[in-house]
Amino acid sequence: MKILLDTLGADKGYEVVVEGGLKALENHPKLEITFIGVEEDINKVKTEFKDSKRISIIDTAEFISNDEEPALAIRRRKNSSMHLGFKKLNEEEYDGFMSCGSTGALLAGATLITKRLDKISRGALTVVMPSKTGYVLLVDAGANMDCSKELLCQFAIMGNVYSKEVLGNKNPRIGLLSVGAEDNKGDSLRKETFGLLKEMDLNFIGNIEGRDALTGDVDVIVSDGFSGNVLLKSIEGTAILLTDILKDSINSSFRNKLGALLMKPALYSLKNSLDYNEVGAAPLLGVKKAVFKAHGSSNARAIEKGIDKLIQFVEKDVIKKIEKNL
Amino acid sequence: MKILLDTLGADKGYEVVVEGGLKALENHPKLEITFIGVEEDINKVKTEFKDSKRISIIDTAEFISNDEEPALAIRRRKNSSMHLGFKKLNEEEYDGFMSCGSTGALLAGATLITKRLDKISRGALTVVMPSKTGYVLLVDAGANMDCSKELLCQFAIMGNVYSKEVLGNKNPRIGLLSVGAEDNKGDSLRKETFGLLKEMDLNFIGNIEGRDALTGDVDVIVSDGFSGNVLLKSIEGTAILLTDILKDSINSSFRNKLGALLMKPALYSLKNSLDYNEVGAAPLLGVKKAVFKAHGSSNARAIEKGIDKLIQFVEKDVIKKIEKNL
Numbered sequence: 001m002k003i004l005l006d007t008l009g010a011d012k013g014y015e016v017v018v019e020g021g022l023k024a025l026e027n028h029p030k031l032e033i034t035f036i037g038v039e040e041d042i043n044k045v046k047t048e049f050k051d052s053k054r055i056s057i058i059d060t061a062e063f064i065s066n067d068e069e070p071a072l073a074i075r076r077r078k079n080s081s082m083h084l085g086f087k088k089l090n091e092e093e094y095d096g097f098m099s100c101g102s103t104g105a106l107l108a109g110a111t112l113i114t115k116r117l118d119k120i121s122r123g124a125l126t127v128v129m130p131s132k133t134g135y136v137l138l139v140d141a142g143a144n145m146d147c148s149k150e151l152l153c154q155f156a157i158m159g160n161v162y163s164k165e166v167l168g169n170k171n172p173r174i175g176l177l178s179v180g181a182e183d184n185k186g187d188s189l190r191k192e193t194f195g196l197l198k199e200m201d202l203n204f205i206g207n208i209e210g211r212d213a214l215t216g217d218v219d220v221i222v223s224d225g226f227s228g229n230v231l232l233k234s235i236e237g238t239a240i241l242l243t244d245i246l247k248d249s250i251n252s253s254f255r256n257k258l259g260a261l262l263m264k265p266a267l268y269s270l271k272n273s274l275d276y277n278e279v280g281a282a283p284l285l286g287v288k289k290a291v292f293k294a295h296g297s298s299n300a301r302a303i304e305k306g307i308d309k310l311i312q313f314v315e316k317d318v319i320k321k322i323e324k325n326l
Numbered sequence: 327m328k329i330l331l332d333t334l335g336a337d338k339g340y341e342v343v344v345e346g347g348l349k350a351l352e353n354h355p356k357l358e359i360t361f362i363g364v365e366e367d368i369n370k371v372k373t374e375f376k377d378s379k380r381i382s383i384i385d386t387a388e389f390i391s392n393d394e395e396p397a398l399a400i401r402r403r404k405n406s407s408m409h410l411g412f413k414k415l416n417e418e419e420y421d422g423f424m425s426c427g428s429t430g431a432l433l434a435g436a437t438l439i440t441k442r443l444d445k446i447s448r449g450a451l452t453v454v455m456p457s458k459t460g461y462v463l464l465v466d467a468g469a470n471m472d473c474s475k476e477l478l479c480q481f482a483i484m485g486n487v488y489s490k491e492v493l494g495n496k497n498p499r500i501g502l503l504s505v506g507a508e509d510n511k512g513d514s515l516r517k518e519t520f521g522l523l524k525e526m527d528l529n530f531i532g533n534i535e536g537r538d539a540l541t542g543d544v545d546v547i548v549s550d551g552f553s554g555n556v557l558l559k560s561i562e563g564t565a566i567l568l569t570d571i572l573k574d575s576i577n578s579s580f581r582n583k584l585g586a587l588l589m590k591p592a593l594y595s596l597k598n599s600l601d602y603n604e605v606g607a608a609p610l611l612g613v614k615k616a617v618f619k620a621h622g623s624s625n626a627r628a629i630e631k632g633i634d635k636l637i638q639f640v641e642k643d644v645i646k647k648i649e650k651n652l
Contacts, residue, residue: 132567142505145513179468179555187471187552210556211563226513227553229505230536231560237537238564241458249592259588266575266582 001030001311002094003290007037008063008081009101011297014038017100018045020303025054027304028311034058034088036081058084063101066296070104074112082106086113089289095314096290098281098306100298107143110287117319119326120286121148124155125225125293126162127232128279133216135279137163137172142229143284149193152176152222153200157325158285159220160202165316166309169219175208177223177231182207189224197222210234281306283313285322290314327356327637328420329616333363334389334407335427337623340364343426344371346629351380353630354637360384360414362407384410389427392622396430400438408432412439415615421640422616424607424632426624433469436613443645445652446612447474450481451551451619452488453558454605459542461605463489463498468555469610475519478502478548479526483651484611485546486528491642492635495545501534503549503557508533515550523548536560607632609639611648616640 005021007014014037021033022045032054035042039059046055062080064073077083082101086109089097099106103125111123125143128135139159144151156174163172176194178186183194185207197204208218210231223231250260280302281294290313294306331347333340340363347359348371358380361368365385372381388406390399403409408427412435415423425432429451437449451469454461465485470477482500489498502520504512509520511533523530534544536557549557576586606628607620616639620632 132570145505145516177556179471179552179559187550190471190552209563210559210561211566213560214563214567224513226505226516227556230503230553230556233505233536234539234557234560235536235564237535237540238561239568240537241540242565242568244458246592250589253591256589256592259585259590259592262585263576263582263589264585265579266572266585 001028001314002032002034003307003310004034004036004085004088004094004097005303005307006063006081006085006097006099006101007035007042008060009065009099009296011100012299014041015045016298016300017303018042019300020298021307022046022049023300023304024307025049025051027308031307031311032056034094036060036085058088060084064105066102066104068102068105070102070108071112073102074105074108082109086110089114089291094289096292096310098292098294098303098310100294100296103142103293106291106293107284110284110291114287114289114291116286117288117323117326119323120154121151123284123286124158126159126282126285128167128282129214129232129235130279131214131216135167136213136216136218136221137167137282138221138223138228138232139285140223140225140228141232142225144225147189147224149189149196152189152193152224153196154286154326156197156200156202156204156220156222158322159222161318161321161325162283162285162313163220165318165321166312167219171203172219173205173217174202174220174222175205175212175218177221177227178207178209180207180209181212278305280304280309282309288319290319327354327640328358328360329633329636330360330362330411330414330420330423331629331633332389332407332411332423332425332427333361333368334387335391335425335622337426338625340367341371342624342626343629344368345626346624347633348372348375349626349630350633351375351377353634357633357637358382360420362386362411384414386410390431392428392430394428394431396428396434397438399428400431400434408435412436415440415617420615422618422636424618424620424629424636426620426622429468429619432617432619433610436610436617440613440615440617442612443614443649443652445649446480447477449610449612450484452485452608452611454493454608455540455558455561456605457540457542461493462539462542462544462547463493463608464547464549464554464558465611466549466551466554467558468551470551473515473550475515475522478515478519478550479522480612480652482523482526482528482530482546482548484648485548487644487647487651488609488611488639489546491644491647492638493545497529498545499531499543500528500546500548501531501538501544503547503553504533504535506533506535507538604631606630606635608635609644614645616645
């Protein structure tokens, strides 16, 4: 197993990415990683790692920022970590590529350089969100703004395979993001898609609402990229706001501080349940190789966990299984 | 000022609605309320209210449930509290109507019986959400699934007037719900609407994301009903999930319980900041009279506060001002 790891563009710096990669190398004796980034920096972090034959480096300091026009940047910035990663990924011996960098550029690279599967009309961005009882997969989280019913059905098929093979759900419950649980709820796109999904060989549980997303009653949420992104970001925003309010009031008095100290285990479990780092990373589905997006603010643990998922993705042959199901 | 108050269909029963109404009568000496519901029940609650000349009752036990097809129900169930309310509202002397009942039926009644303003193509459902620094108005929260750019602009105009006149924002900041803050983000509907909103006489602050909804940086969120509803329900769902997790862990040990006791003020302020009851109710915009929707699970305080808003809506002549701006 040989993967490419982009160490640039992460909010917390290259160190956490390299550390996460080294941890993954420890966990998986047959894994080889090609780090992409500033060679000198990477070498500094990896000094104590013994089995250095499993490490290689592509030296570059250039990366695509979130402010750049993705498709343009991925084409023109040939020395950027992402462009170099995608170019290498096309060589036979590489199994996958992971990055914390610009989501747009990663999507553009996956489509323009790695290329889509033949039967897929558009690649999808997935995100794994922590739910009350485990995890839930969102397809699409923001890649495709204007979707057709056929495309939403492709998302369902791909999400189903990934949820089953990598996230460990035997018979994933597939829900269609809408505005009510009843069959006839939603806009015209949802109504048309509902009929198609019902006919497919899937464990389709019907429409779900924004408030059902995190209850643990659904494994795969199928959505167009626009409302999927609204869902994702409102959940993040609310979680941030509530923990902020709690933090502010804790700091407002000694009594509260003492209480918070005693309540540490409870507050810790609250924080943990929101922790995107345990999820690691999620794939862009519908392209010819494993391309994984890690959260921009990933820590080393997230990188380590994300590589676990990428390895499973490759070993379980998710892409072949998706092709077979299309 | 004479208003109609539907006491049926509230999650917490008719009592809280009647109590809220009585409190509003105390607050506003010139207010008259016609309660719609079971006369015997209403009389039981209002026994101690002195100025009973300001109260009248329309006696019915029938109401439209959330499971019924709204348009059909509002037409056929002529003895339902909502149908009776809308019929009465069309009489000149009534200024407004408020209900906690089925949102769909209220919308259908507002459109079919109260009728839309001439220049408005579709009525919008609004919701006022508590934000970090105050409140934010969402238009549309779920009435219109498939929207045109012209309709979204009408939402912006109506939201602007309501925010200014009733919610006390001098120069409301209008944001378009999208998937990124940059001008060119979003689906084709958002891109077209962005251009129109920019040309209008509004304090348009551009695109906002789901995570900006509650930060206090926007006063009016303009959205189609589908993604507006996704936004609203994901916020609710996340808030419920997080408080559930916190509650569960508090109850899991004596140490946590003690901590929670000390932290009561902090936890209380968390709960308060989520409290939809302080918001009261919000109007259906674009119809010829004041029609207000209170949350299904409103308490007496929510009804009282909602009536405050309805009174302001009428006194500030919001409908005329909307018509002038269209």
